Amino acid sequence: xxxxxxxxxxxxxxxxxxxxxxxxxxxxxxxxxxxxxxxxxxxxxxxxxxxxxxxxxxxxxxxxxxxxxxxxxxxxxxxxxxxx
Amino acid sequence: xxxxxxxxxxxxxxxxxxxxxxxxxxxxxxxxxxxxxxxxxxxxxxxxxxxxxxxxxxxxxxxxxxxxxxxxxxxxxxxxxxxxxxxxxxxxxxxxxxxxxxxxxxxxxxxxxxxxxxxxxxxxxxxxxxxxxxxxxxxxxxxxxxxxxxxxxxxxxxxxxxxxxxxxxxxxxxxxxxxxx
Numbered sequence: 001x002x003x004x005x006x007x008x009x010x011x012x013x014x015x016x017x018x019x020x021x022x023x024x025x026x027x028x029x030x031x032x033x034x035x036x037x038x039x040x041x042x043x044x045x046x047x048x049x050x051x052x053x054x055x056x057x058x059x060x061x062x063x064x065x066x067x068x069x070x071x072x073x074x075x076x077x078x079x080x081x082x083x084x
Numbered sequence: 085x086x087x088x089x090x091x092x093x094x095x096x097x098x099x100x101x102x103x104x105x106x107x108x109x110x111x112x113x114x115x116x117x118x119x120x121x122x123x124x125x126x127x128x129x130x131x132x133x134x135x136x137x138x139x140x141x142x143x144x145x146x147x148x149x150x151x152x153x154x155x156x157x158x159x160x161x162x163x164x165x166x167x168x169x170x171x172x173x174x175x176x177x178x179x180x181x182x183x184x185x186x187x188x189x190x191x192x193x194x195x196x197x198x199x200x201x202x203x204x205x206x207x208x209x210x211x212x213x214x215x216x217x218x219x220x221x222x223x224x225x226x227x228x229x230x231x232x233x234x235x236x237x238x239x240x241x242x243x244x245x246x247x248x249x250x251x252x253x254x255x256x257x258x259x260x261x262x263x264x265x
Contacts (some may be wrong), residue, residue, distance in 0.1 A: 003089040010096045013127075017100060020123060021107045026115060033119045037149070040126040047133055053224075059138050059145075063126070066150045069252050070122055076255065077157045 002050045009043050030074045037067030094134065101127050112167045118156045125149040137226045143241060151248040154255065 016039060020032035041060045048056035104124040108117045125148025132141035170176060195202030212225055212233070222228040230238050 003086060003093065006093050007089065007096065010093060010100070014096070014100060014103075017104060017107075017123060020120060021103075021111070021116075026113075029116060029119050033123055036123045037126060040130055043130055044133060047130075053138075056133065056138055059133065059142050062142055063129070063145055063149075066145055069255060070149055070153045073154050073157055073255055074119075077161070081161065 002046055006043065006046050006050070009039055009046065013039050013043075026078075030071065033074075034067060034071050037063065037070075041067070097127065097131055097134065101131065113165060114156075114160055114163075114167055115165050117167075118153060118160065121156070122149045122153045125152065136224070138224070139227055139230045143245065146245050146248050151244075151251055154251045 013036065016032050016036045020029055020036065023029040023032060041063050044056055044060040044063060048054055048060065101124065104120055104127060108120040108124060111117050111120070125144060128148065129141040129145040132138075132144055195204075199205065212229060216225050216228040216233075217223065220228040220232045222231065
């Protein structure tokens with residue numbers, strides 16, 4: 001059952017990746033990248049449940065933080081044209 | 085059924101990795117390349133998790149999706165977003181072709197994936213698998229090797245992650261602009 005959920009998330013990842021490649025505007029692309037990070041968090045949580053290794057949930061939290069920070073980097077890149 | 089689904093999952097993940105790598109190379113817009121590279125890094129980190137190496141996955145995500153994105157964006161600020169077509173398209177193709185042929189030739193000499201009789205599985209791996217729980221007391225073998233047997237290597241890795249943390253601080257708590265626009 002959890003394997004099935006993993007494969008569903010994988011299909012969603014494929015759809016998001018195609019959106020990231022063929023997006024019309026750059027903002028769609030950044031949004032797709034952000035959604036991809038969220039799907040990775042879900043995938044890691046599912047893998048943690050699958051292998052009954054619940055310390056992987058900490059890894060999922062780190063991914064969520066990194067995802068947030070990289071999105072802020074893109075936003076700053078566009079708004080301020082600098083990263084400092 | 086579960087084995088089939090697990091195989092499907094692995095093949096799907098690797099296919100996505102290949103698609104992301106090709107897309108990052110083929111696109112002309114460097115910002116798109118940067119975003120797809122961070123997606124690639126998240127996929128690679130998931131692959132490390134599937135292979136049972138959570139520490140490596142965490143480092144891959146912090147360095148690949150975190151600090152590499154930051155550094156590539158800083159480079160894009162200096163160079164501009166659009167990639168210019170190369171004046172000599174044959175030479176890079178030649179170099180890459182030779183490198184790829186060499187790498188593929190090198191894989192012919194490698195033992196089969198998961199081969200129990202390969203040199204890497206014969207030398208110290210049995211000791212780590214049987215004794216690491218007694219020596220260190222960490223259930224995950226990869227974690228006990230990274231955190232204890234090869235602690236100095238991990239210290240160097242910590243420096244890398246520390247640098248990533250500094251860049252995060254620069255992003256979130258940067259200096260205020262003197263003249264508000």
